[in-house]
Amino acid sequence: MLPIDPQPSPETLADRETRLDANDHTALKLWLRMMTCRDMIGGMLQRRLRCEFDTTSPRFELMAQLARHPEGLKMSQLSQRLMVTGGNITALADFLEAEGLLVREPVPDDRRAIRLRLTEAGQQRFGTIALEHERWVVSLFDGLSRTEQQNLHALLGKLKDAITRQASGGAH
């Protein structure tokens, strides 16, 4: 381990928070820090998924949604859950289908819809990667105690509820 400077100067810290100045609002500081944490953790997980399983985070997250629904999910449901466009889902599905990890199926009672479903090979592949992925996530968060993790989870939950209210109410 390298020695750590507990208060790295804004000039040496390589992340989005480098754009802050002393007058910026608490909420803006919080938003930049949230982006930084998400990007750092996401980047580390992405590199490990690439190196150890030759896959990507979007492919893994798509498989994770399907693994919870052995009967399959419609494109529109996946698009909403992953918060990405249908075109992106199509590109991910093409790749996973070519690898034999998922299939596309017609949806009974909805002739215009297509459902994606993991194959048995896909379920197994997801299980293998998910086990390791969860270990990485646990390790990345182990700088926080269990109580701190729960507090962070609760605060983000409150934030998420407030954002969801704003998004559905259109109040802001």
Next chain:
Amino acid sequence: MLPIDPQPSPETLADRETRLDANDHTALKLWLRMMTCRDMIGGMLQRRLRCEFDTTSPRFELMAQLARHPEGLKMSQLSQRLMVTGGNITALADFLEAEGLLVREPVPDDRRAIRLRLTEAGQQRFGTIALEHERWVVSLFDGLSRTEQQNLHALLGKLKDAITRQASGGAH
């Protein structure tokens, strides 16, 4: 405002947390919730930047970094601060240069490097957008009290320090 269900069921909640099951680890729940908050807030800011200023979050964040450094920043510095590749910076810079908002300049004492600098028009444009953008961020976070925002900021700070240690020490 629509009436809010304080505990939306996992089946109706449209986000990444839909992939959780009851046995998943606290750290994984936390990570999925962090991604969800970041994506929700990022999506709302991106839509507003697009609608009200015909710009994008990556362009805005690049301008934000340059606004803090009127003398300009090297491509390598920007790549590190924004945590994106040099190729992405080049594409963003092409666009902003065509709009007259930034210029590329040679770097004294480093003949292979290029520095990006905001023009006066770029500084003014950034100032206009940043004022409004900060208002949106404040509004998006106002479901949390000031104390809650400070607690969240501190917890994310502790997490970020731990991640930075892992990344530089390679201990995990």
